[in-house]
Amino acid sequence: MDTQLQELADHTIKYSLDAGVQYCDARAEEQERKSVLIENGEIEHVRSINDAGIGIRLVKDGTWSFCSITNPKSKEQIKQAIDDSIKNSVHYAKNKKEKLNLYPNYTVKEKIDYPTLEKPDLEKLIKIGTECNKIISDTPKIIKSVVNPWYTNNSKYFTNSEGSKILQNFSDVVIDMIATAHESGLTQSVNITEGGRGGLEQITKNNKSQNSAQEIAQKASELLSAKPAKEEKATVVMNPDFVSLLTHEILGHPSEADRVLGKEMAWAGGAWWKGKIGEKIGSENLNVFDDPTIKGSLGWYFFDDEGVQTKKTTLVEEGVLKKHMQNRETGQIFNEKPTGNMRATNFRFMPLIRMACTCIGNGDWNVDEMIKEVKNGYLISNMKIPSIDMKRYNWSISCQYAQKIENGEVTDLLRDVIVMGTAPEFFESIDACGNDFTVRPITNCGKGDPMQSMIMGNGGPSIRGVATVKSVN
Structure with a gap:
C-alpha cells in the first residue's frame, strides 16, 4: 500500500477524535484490475484499471455519517470531508429517537x-x-x-478510533x-x-x-x-453448483441481520423467518453455515470492514434456526457477537452485512445412491437466474440444464427448466445431502442503496428434496 494513503487514513482517525466524534474508522484501499474479453477467437478489449481512495465512517451524536475520497493528496482534503460528515451527523441526530451503540470489539494490529x-x-x-x-x-x-x-x-488498510490497524x-x-x-x-x-x-x-x-x-x-x-419438462411437483436432486445459488438466495440473504430487522425492505427485501431463532425451519438434514475462513474462496478474509475477526458461524443446525449474520450495530441489538460479515464493494461505499461463504453442510450420501432411490424425479444442474420474493419465502430458480430420473436411472436431457417452491416446504422436504461438498464463486451479488456489487463464495453438496419443475417454453 502507498505510504501516503496509509498515513492519510491514520490522520483521519486523529482529526476525527480531535473533532469530538464518538467513533471513527477509515478504509484505505488500492486495487489494480486487469481483464480481457475474447469473443469468437478475437480479443475485443484489454482493460487495466487502477483505483485508490479512503472510505470514512464516523459517529457523532449517536448517528452514522459516511464519506469517501478518491486519490486523496492532502490532510486538508481529509479535514474538509470529515467536517462535512460531522455536520450531516449532527443534522440527522436532531430527529433520531434512538442513538446507535456498537458491540465491543478488541484492538487488532496485524498485516496479512x-x-x-x-x-x-x-x-x-x-x-x-x-x-x-x-x-x-x-x-x-x-x-x-x-x-x-x-x-x-488488492491492498486494504483498516484503522479505527479504538486503535486497530489491519493491512490485508x-x-x-x-x-x-x-x-x-x-x-x-x-x-x-x-x-x-x-x-x-x-x-x-x-x-x-x-x-x-x-x-x-x-x-x-x-x-x-x-x-x-433436449426436451422441455412438463410441469409437476416431484423429487429433485440438485447438484452443488445449483445448490450454491439456492443457498445464496433463500438461506444466505435472509440470514443477514439488517434484512431481518427490516432495514433492507425498501429496496432489497427482508426475511420470512424474522423472530424464529430457536425454531425448526427445515428437516434435520439441513445444516447451514457462513464461513469466511474457507481458503481460496472469493469470500475468504481474516478481518471484515469493521475490523472484526472472521469465524465460521452456524446459521441452521439440524433444521433449527440458530443465528443471523451480525455487524457491531445489529450485534448490540440482538445481544450477539458480530460475525465478521460487514463488507463494502470498495472504499466508495458504506459497509453492509454481506455473506462471505454461505453453504449447506456436507452429508454422507453417495450421489449415485441418492439418485437410485428416486422413482420419478429430476437431476437439476448448474445455476442460472433466480427470482425470489421480498421475504425470501417464494423462490424460483432456473438451471442450465436438467435430466429426468426414472426408476433410479438418469434419462432424458431437458432444457429451459425452472425449479420452484416455498422456503419452509422445500427445507422440510430435504431428506439427503451428498458427500460432494463444493464451493462455487459468486461475482455479482447486489445489495444496498446505492447498489453495491459484491464477490463471495457459496456452496454445498448435492441435495435431495421436493419442488415444482417446469420448462419456460
Missing part, C-alpha cells in the same frame, strides 16, 4: 499477505482465455464463444465463460464462472478452465436436441 502460488499476469491470462475460447468455438453447433478472464490485486493484501482471479449453440431456430446458452482468492492457480489447477469450457460447450450443443 494472502498466499499466491502463481502471480497473476495479463499475458498468461490472455493465453488461458484464448485456449478456452477455442475449445468452445471448435465444438459443433456453437455459434458464439465469449470468455472473460480477469484478476485484481490479496489477489482474486476469475474466468467467466459463455457457450451459445444454435440450430433449426433454437438457441441454447450455457455459462460458468471459475476462480477464487489466490493466484492463477485458481483457474489453471487440473486444467479447471479448459475442462469447464469443454463441458459448457458440449452441453450447449446437446441442449439443442
Whole structure:
C-alpha cells in the first residue's frame, strides 16, 4: 500500500477524535484490475484499471455519517470531508429517537499477505482465455464463444478510533465463460464462472478452465436436441453448483441481520423467518453455515470492514434456526457477537452485512445412491437466474440444464427448466445431502442503496428434496 494513503487514513482517525466524534474508522484501499474479453477467437478489449481512495465512517451524536475520497493528496482534503460528515451527523441526530451503540470489539494490529502460488499476469491470462475460447468455438453447433478472464490485486488498510490497524493484501482471479449453440431456430446458452482468492492457480489447477469450457460447450450443443419438462411437483436432486445459488438466495440473504430487522425492505427485501431463532425451519438434514475462513474462496478474509475477526458461524443446525449474520450495530441489538460479515464493494461505499461463504453442510450420501432411490424425479444442474420474493419465502430458480430420473436411472436431457417452491416446504422436504461438498464463486451479488456489487463464495453438496419443475417454453 502507498505510504501516503496509509498515513492519510491514520490522520483521519486523529482529526476525527480531535473533532469530538464518538467513533471513527477509515478504509484505505488500492486495487489494480486487469481483464480481457475474447469473443469468437478475437480479443475485443484489454482493460487495466487502477483505483485508490479512503472510505470514512464516523459517529457523532449517536448517528452514522459516511464519506469517501478518491486519490486523496492532502490532510486538508481529509479535514474538509470529515467536517462535512460531522455536520450531516449532527443534522440527522436532531430527529433520531434512538442513538446507535456498537458491540465491543478488541484492538487488532496485524498485516496479512494472502498466499499466491502463481502471480497473476495479463499475458498468461490472455493465453488461458484464448485456449478456452477455442475449445468452445471448435465444438459443433456453437455459434458464439465469449470468455472473460480477469484478476485484481488488492491492498486494504483498516484503522479505527479504538486503535486497530489491519493491512490485508490479496489477489482474486476469475474466468467467466459463455457457450451459445444454435440450430433449426433454437438457441441454447450455457455459462460458468471459475476462480477464487489466490493466484492463477485458481483457474489453471487440473486444467479447471479448459475442462469447464469443454463441458459448457458440449452441453450447449446437446441442449439443442433436449426436451422441455412438463410441469409437476416431484423429487429433485440438485447438484452443488445449483445448490450454491439456492443457498445464496433463500438461506444466505435472509440470514443477514439488517434484512431481518427490516432495514433492507425498501429496496432489497427482508426475511420470512424474522423472530424464529430457536425454531425448526427445515428437516434435520439441513445444516447451514457462513464461513469466511474457507481458503481460496472469493469470500475468504481474516478481518471484515469493521475490523472484526472472521469465524465460521452456524446459521441452521439440524433444521433449527440458530443465528443471523451480525455487524457491531445489529450485534448490540440482538445481544450477539458480530460475525465478521460487514463488507463494502470498495472504499466508495458504506459497509453492509454481506455473506462471505454461505453453504449447506456436507452429508454422507453417495450421489449415485441418492439418485437410485428416486422413482420419478429430476437431476437439476448448474445455476442460472433466480427470482425470489421480498421475504425470501417464494423462490424460483432456473438451471442450465436438467435430466429426468426414472426408476433410479438418469434419462432424458431437458432444457429451459425452472425449479420452484416455498422456503419452509422445500427445507422440510430435504431428506439427503451428498458427500460432494463444493464451493462455487459468486461475482455479482447486489445489495444496498446505492447498489453495491459484491464477490463471495457459496456452496454445498448435492441435495435431495421436493419442488415444482417446469420448462419456460
